[in-house]
Amino acid sequence: MNRSIRTRQRLVGVSLLGLLFYFSPILTLFDKTTEWAGYPISYLYIFGIWLALILLAAWMVEGKKP
Amino acid sequence: MPKKILIVDDEPNIVLSVEYLMKREGYQVATANDGQTALELLSETTPDLLILDVMMPRKNGFEVCSEIRADPTLSGLPILMLSAKGREAEIKKGVSLGADAYITKPFSTHDLVNMVNKLLKSQE
Amino acid sequence: MTTTLIVVLSLGYLGMLFAIAYWADRRADQNRSVISNATIYALSLAVYCTAWTFYGSVGRAAATGVGFLPIYLGPTLIAALWGTLLLKMVRVSKSQRITSIADFIASRYGKSHLLGGIVTIIAVLGIVPYIALQLKAISRSFTILLTYPEVTMPGATDSLPLLQDTTLYVALLLALFTILFGTRHLDASERHEGMVAAIAFESIVKLVAFLAVGLFVTFQLHDGFADLFDKAEAAGILNPLIVDGMDGYENWFSLTLLSALAVMMLPRQFQVAVVENSSEHHLRRAIWLFPLYLFLINIFVIPIALAGQLTFVGDEVDADTFVLTLPMAYHQSTLTLLAFLGGLSAATGMVIVETIALSTMVCNDLVMPGLLRRWKQIPPNADLSQLLLRIRRGAILLILLLGFLYFRLAGEAYALVSIGLISFSAVAQFAPAMIIGLYWRGGTRDGALAGLLTGFSIWIYTLLLPSFAKSGWLPVGLLEDGPFGIELLKPQALFGLTGLNEITHCLFWSMTLNIGAYILFSFWRTPRVNEATQATLFVDALKHQRFLGAGLWRGTAEIDELLHLAERFLGAKRAQAVFQAYATRRKIQNIKQLPADAETVHFAETLLAGAIGSASARVMVSSVTAEESLGMDEVLNILDEASQIRAYSHELEKKSQELEAATRELKEANERLQELDRVKDDFMSSVTHELRTPLASIRAFSEILNDDPEIELNERRRFLGIIVSETKRLSRLVNQVLDLAKIESGRADWNAxxxxxxxxxxxxxxxxxxxxxxxxxxxxxxxxxxxxxxxxxxxxxxxxxxxxxxxxxxxxxxxxxxxxxxxxxxxxxxxxxxxxxxxxxxxxxxxxxxxxxxxxxxxxxxxxxxxxxxxxxxxxxxxxxxxxxxxxxxxxxxxxxxxxxxxxxxxxxxxxxxxxxxxxxx
Structure with missing residues (x-):
């Protein structure tokens, strides 16, 4: 399997992770009014996962080629 | 007693030349112009050798040849096929039907005479 | 602020866009493309963010908390799949010279004109509300800006006389600008480098403007995010719960799905992501950079919404305008103008790309097929490129006027985001035919047609009609009691489905029935040969480095005719240049020496496809080429490529019967040849036999005479006479054989x-x-x-x-x-x-x-x-x-x-x- 195909497959994994975090009951755990360091935990969760997914994809695409 | 040769050919000029050659060698000669006549002649007297053309009206040489070989009284008769059919397949066919020799036209008179002599000698 | 200032600023901004586009076009002509760059590509994709994002997100956030976010999470999640999904679309489109999403779907299902036309109609009707949204945003921001620094909400414009409606002038101006922008000349490849450069620039402008407002609001007016959240919570306007904001998780899910589909199916997204793509390698960066752009432009949405609500307590200020009205309220004139420009850039970017994409579709997939039918009877004039341009310009004007009309009819009743979601739901109907069709060979033209029509009908019934009803153009009773009082048929609670918002409701029913119809009707009939061929090309696009397109054509053509055809649609100069480039690529000096083989024909077809769409191009090219039907090898090839295709399609059966018949004929012909050969052989054998016989006599008598000089005279004379006559016979025979041969071969001279x-x-x-x-x-x-x-x-x-x-x-x-x-x-x-x-x-x-x-x-x-x-x-x-x-x-x-x-x-x-x-x- 060449590198670009492997990258494609790993990116599919990123998408699946996103589905897991945003569309599973995990979401309800963070869908609370609780605040953490002054920020509503739901905002932190949504934006945090979002940024993490973007950085993960960026790392896969642009990161050091194995 | 001179040996008897039957010459069968539908070309009068061929018959004439072969007859001349055989007579010059001291043989007795009979002729026929087609296969059917030849077989009729053979039922009356048996020659010592048959010189047989292939392409003839009323029974061709191949047919005559196979009929002779099927007849026990004629089975020993040497047959020399003299034909303008010169293809490999035709020569093989003649030989497999029982011809003792196959000479293609146009023929060398010496070869023909030598072959006739040879066949008659082996007969003795 | 004066009208003059704002108008001059707006026109100045548009002029700058035009200059950028002009510069990029020039560079492209010199082969020094500025847009052939992964970052520019990712930025151009951000045309996804329109006035809806720029103004509407804040309004949505003010109303629903996180309710604006699914629109950006969907694209983020699907972007990770672009490495396969979008790559496949790009590769297919490059090899087939696809020019629009309508072209793509038509092409996938055997280059069907009907399908292309229907996709175009759905796209135009579906996008009209979306255009209306942009017009509304521009005209409102313009009107609000006029009263600077006073923040006053403009009254409803639908009460104004038509000619006093700013929106009309915005629409006409944008139409003019788009026409100048996108249809100056007909591009063979349907790529607009200048436009892409301008769009990328606009993406930077709107991001910078939004971030500037966000930073000002968060860190100038307040002490950062935490401070803002505290104040909001104290004011009781903080609404962080997803389940509350979204009215239930199912809406959260459905809006994410909807936007994930829309980011692929919107005509303008297809235009920038697929048609304008200059290299497959650019996709890689877009996979993360485009989501990052979405992330950045959304970071300050909640703070701005909260700050707006804190600032304008009790005022009648529409949350959709906070991005503009917050700087105004704090007398930040520069920031206000920057925000206005940001909104303008977001709206114009969308309008330009969308109308260009739609006008291409209208021209290639709606008007051209009709013209082609007419041209079969009446041959067209020589230069068609001008006609094509006129069609596109007309389409651009028409689409913008339709947008204006929708705005007048229904625009005021909805917030920006709601209008946009109506459009999203319409284009989402393409998804089954597009995406399933990229992976499932079994999808047929009938299936795609059935799915699209069903889905689109549901969309009209459950979203478009209610939007008119709410605006008072249709009786409200339709919504409350259902048509003719039939409760089950209530447009927003179809078959008794309640508890969902209207978008989710529409998406549920339209997608269910769309996909269902697509699959069921695909089962109905086995794919035809051309559908199967196209299905293979699409489904296996990533398997082949080289596309198969050229291999599946067999026939004869004249290079002159192909060139002439291209000249009619592209203009003589451009066609000559492109053919010359193609010839050079094949290492051939002169165009005229190009072999008119499958590759050249394919080249011509894809070239034309750029100008008039793939289905029309196929018709045009086949009009000058004598195309042969697929032979056995080709059919086997397709079967091999597509082992899942049901081999027992009627076409194939017919084909194999034809092949059997051909084989039989060949066998018979072979037997006849063998017979002829035998006859000839027999003839030769006879000839030699006839030659040998006289020769035998001649030789025998010659040898006799030669051997024996003593032969008596009579005999000698007789023999010599025989030799002479046999020689005559021989010459006669030779003459007659020659004579016969001459007559039989037809070379004999005949007097008449x-x-x-x-x-x-x-x-x-x-x-x-x-x-x-x-x-x-x-x-x-x-x-x-x-x-x-x-x-x-x-x-x-x-x-x-x-x-x-x-x-x-x-x-x-x-x-x-x-x-x-x-x-x-x-x-x-x-x-x-x-x-x-x-x-x-x-x-x-x-x-x-x-x-x-x-x-x-x-x-x-x-x-x-x-x-x-x-x-x-x-x-x-x-x-x-x-x-x-x-x-x-x-x-x-x-x-x-x-x-x-x-x-x-x-x-x-x-x-x-x-x-x-x-x-x-x-």
Missing amino acids: EDVDLLEVVDQALASTEQLFAERGTQVIRETPSSACMVTGDRDRLMQVLVNLLSNANKFVSEKSGIVCVGLHSYHDRYEVSVADNGTGIAVEELPNIFEKFRQAGSTGNKPIGTGLGLPISKKIIEHLGGRLWAESGSENGAIFTFAIPKKQNDALPPGETHAEKDSDRG
């Missing part, structure tokens, strides 16, 4: 002259007089007195008659022979017969008498002859248009007769008939 058959009879009898005299044969002549004219070759006719006469003489008995020559006139022909009282011909011999080397009279003495006289005679008579036959005489003997047509004394000049006959043979 007026011939009197009476003269022929006279001359033939004269030249055979001696022969008859030798055998004492009596000759009887029965001929009329007047001339019997035929057209033919005198010498050949003589040859035939002499042959028949000498044959007759050979077969009669010496001294008692009688030969009778007759010449009889019939209605259209003369018949010449030669009868004798000789030995005759046996009945069983009659059919063979004209065969070569077959001599009659096999019983008695063989007459001297070559066996070729009759075959030659027969050939001659047949060549002259007549017939030669033999029959037995009434008592004995044989009769040979030839019939020959009378001279055509009126219409045709002498010789004409035979000239024709000769050409028949040649």
